[in-house]
Amino acid sequence: MNKKKTTIKDIANVLNISAAAVSKALHDDSRISAKTKAAVKRVAKELNYQPNHLASALRSGKSKLVGVIVPRTSSNFFSSVIQNIEEVLNKEGYNIIITQSNESFKKECNNIDTLLFTQVDGIIASMANETVDLSFYEKIKSKGIPLILFDRGENDLNVDYIGINxxxxxxxxxxxxxxxxxxxxxxxxxxxxxxxxxxxxxxxxxxxxxxxxxxxxxxxxxxxxxxxxxxxxxxxxxxxxxxxxxxxxxxxxxxxxxxxxxxxxxxxxxxxxxxxxxxxxxxxxxxxxxxxxxxxHSEQIGQLAAQTFLERVKMDDLKQTLNKIILDAExxxxxxxxxxxxx
Amino acid sequence: MNKKKTTIKDIANVLNISAAAVSKALHDDSRISAKTKAAVKRVAKELNYQPNHLASALRSGKSKLVGVIVPRTSSNFFSSVIQNIEEVLNKEGYNIIITQSNESFKKECNNIDTLLFTQVDGIIASMANETVDLSFYEKIKSKGIPLILFDRGENDLNVDYIGINxxxxxxxxxxxxxxxxxxxxxxxxxxxxxxxxxxxxxxxxxxxxxxxxxxxxxxxxxxxxxxxxxxxxxxxxxxxxxxxxxxxxxxxxxxxxxxxxxxxxxxxxxxxxxxxxxxxxxxxxxxxxxxxxxxxHSEQIGQLAAQTFLERVKMDDLKQTLNKIILDAExxxxxxxxxxxxx
DNA sequence: TATTTTTGCTTAAACGTTTAAGCAAATATA
DNA sequence: TATATTTGCTTAAACGTTTAAGCAAAAATA
Structure with a gap:
């Protein structure tokens, strides 16, 4: 029972190199030789190394988590959107945290706090019916992380939006x-x-x-x-x-x-x-x-929401031209x- | 636009005390005077301090996140269970990460890896129809974090289970x-x-x-x-x-x-x-x-699953008497x- | 051959917390 | 009064990464 998790230091010790070298090798840094990279990856596998997500998130400032807020997951529309968001984001190494507001403004505010507390890199949301006061959404914006709204959410917040016509x-x-x-x-x-x-x-x-x-x-x-x-x-x-x-x-x-x-x-x-x-x-x-x-077109909405988020994080802060995607419904x-x- | 987040150090600087004192004050440590606690909390509010969850998780080894795996969120049963898990866990300061397997064994394995990667403190799951091979669930157990199964999942894994008769x-x-x-x-x-x-x-x-x-x-x-x-x-x-x-x-x-x-x-x-x-x-x-x-009784199942998790984390590793809760259906x-x- | 550039690493600091250890001052006990 | 205990803090290390800076050796260029 290997309760002590293996870290990059353990790998470094085995190979008699520095932890920094291991980190770089695992990220395919160009300044690490092919030979060392191979060795590091071999040992990592042998020791069943699992990167500590918290540590890298702390250091890099990126949690690789995206928060999703929906009124409820039980409706087919929302669960389909969520599934498509997930598929697109997983490919880029992001995971999602799903929260439900149950159409309650208060719960929605809680959810936002929770997500910000969890240090998500962005939030994709569809607003509760009750929500009129947008101050919590302003809070997200003021944190400087991307906010993408879909379906319920077209408004004057001046953020990306995906919906149907x-x-x-x-x-x-x-x-x-x-x-x-x-x-x-x-x-x-x-x-x-x-x-x-x-x-x-x-x-x-x-x-x-x-x-x-x-x-x-x-x-x-x-x-x-x-x-x-x-x-x-x-x-x-x-x-x-x-x-x-x-x-x-x-x-x-x-x-x-x-x-x-x-x-x-x-x-x-x-x-x-x-x-x-x-x-x-x-x-x-x-x-x-x-x-x-x-x-x-819940599938498209989910995909587009996720893609919009990815564009936002890749983009330099300046020159933000707003995405407002309106799909034709059927x-x-x-x-x-x-x-x-x-x- | 206050992009630089305030940390305990900022609070410490304002009050001319150490960061450690601030941390303890915020946690109501008995060795900090009431006066200092009050001052710290006041300044924290003034500066709109939000604790960095990643840092505390890294240091304490507890992420305060619980992973939930369900075959799909669109069924009313699962979304109701999830909602009840969430309610119970939120009260104790835990947040949940929801993932769906879509009844696919492969997706389920991915989900487990994702959750472990995200350093969750525990996993509450209902297995996909396809799942016969339990090795990924053994992986969770071997990490030493609590695993609670509900509905689909009664088996020989020797973990807590909540279901109906x-x-x-x-x-x-x-x-x-x-x-x-x-x-x-x-x-x-x-x-x-x-x-x-x-x-x-x-x-x-x-x-x-x-x-x-x-x-x-x-x-x-x-x-x-x-x-x-x-x-x-x-x-x-x-x-x-x-x-x-x-x-x-x-x-x-x-x-x-x-x-x-x-x-x-x-x-x-x-x-x-x-x-x-x-x-x-x-x-x-x-x-x-x-x-x-x-x-x-999805409500009860959710609540009991969450409570079982809480018991597990509070419990010392030893003396693990297994919870197997079987509810009467209606x-x-x-x-x-x-x-x-x-x- | 002398100089510059590139390669392949190392060192050390940093991310924001928590926490063990320690210490002076205040208070309690003998 | 001398000693022990408690109070209220500080210092410093640690969690596991990433990354800027630096440096010696190898390779390229002049």
């Missing part, structure tokens, strides 16, 4: 519904103070206007987009004097809640009311009817908007 | 189906080499025997328990000369696949065939019909086993 996606959804013959299209949106949700609302409104459909105030409601709130807001829409014949909901979970309610009320989806979600969570293809939704048509009759 | 759960499921009047009960189980799945199979077989039901080889199949394989194995069962009137499936995703197939074939669930899953994933209550399943009855007619 929410405005166009909304527009596309409304046009899709119109092509199915829908005449009164409602929108259960997220909170306006979050820019992505605001953009979805703008896209919805502009499309409605362009095609001269009714854009009554009652047809546009804001929601926390949880499953429960989806039910609730759907109920409100049904209670209207003139209920909609289509509902576009800015989140799949809320769309699911709405769908459950409609089924309970024996309202046929899509023939009575068409339903469209957002996010393309796996369950959208599992429920009955399957739910039309928007695929957000409409996945499923049963909940496949109306049989067309008008 | 799979045998009893299976038994309970079969009895439940019998009480509904089912006479030919099939089981789509996981791979036998994973102990939890083997236990579920044993529970199923013993219950079938106890109640003198048919226990033909054809009624018991092994599966990877993915959604797709669930469909496939269900298809095989339907193709039997004498198909079952109930199917108990050792994983919810596979149960969902089976359900989809049954619906496509216009076989009524539960009246033609009863269906029961395992894991109580959220979608089990969202699909039509809702799926009866087993709730595994049957959540839903529509997929609510047969209207009883025989």
């Amino acid at each position: 929410d405005y166009d996606s909304s527009f596309m959804i409304v046009e899709h519904l119109i092509s199915k013959g829908c005449k009164r299209i409602a929108h259960i949106g997220g909170f306006r103070h979050t820019r992505i949700f605001n953009n979805r609302i703008r896209g919805y409104v502009d499309a409605i206007r362009k095609y001269d459909l009714p854009h009554e105030d009652d047809l546009l409601v804001e929601s926390s987009l949880t499953l429960e709130d989806g039910r609730l807001k759907m109920q409100e829409l049904l209670a209207l004097d003139n209920p909609p014949d289509a509902v576009y909901i800015a989140g799949d979970y809320a769309a699911l809640g709405a769908l459950q309610l409609l089924k309970e009320k024996n309202i046929n989806v899509p023939n009575d009311i068409c339903l469209i979600g957002f996010g393309n969570e796996p369950f959208t293809s599992l429920v009955t009817p399957t739910i039309t939704s928007i695929h957000q 409409l996945i048509e499923r049963d909940s908007s496949k109306k049989s009759k067309r008008y | 799979d045998y009893d759960s299976s038994f309970m499921i079969v009895e439940h189906l019998i009480s509904k009047g089912c006479k030919r009960i099939a089981h789509i189980g996981g791979f036998r080499h994973t102990r939890i799945f083997n236990n579920r199979i044993r529970g199923y077989v013993d219950a079938i025997r106890k109640y003198d039901l048919p226990h033909e080889d054809d009624l018991l199949v092994e599966s990877s328990l993915t959604l797709e394989d669930g469909r496939l194995k269900m298809q095989e069962l339907l193709a039997l000369d004498n198909p079952p009137d109930a199917v108990y499936i050792a994983g919810d995703y596979a149960a969902l696949g089976a359900l989809q197939l049954l619906k496509e074939k216009n076989i009524n669930v539960p009246n033609d065939i009863c269906l029961i899953g395992f894991g109580n994933e959220p979608f089990t209550s969202l699909v039509t019909p809702t799926i009866t399943s087993i709730h595994q 049957l959540i009855e839903r529509d997929s086993s609510k047969k209207s007619k009883r025989y």
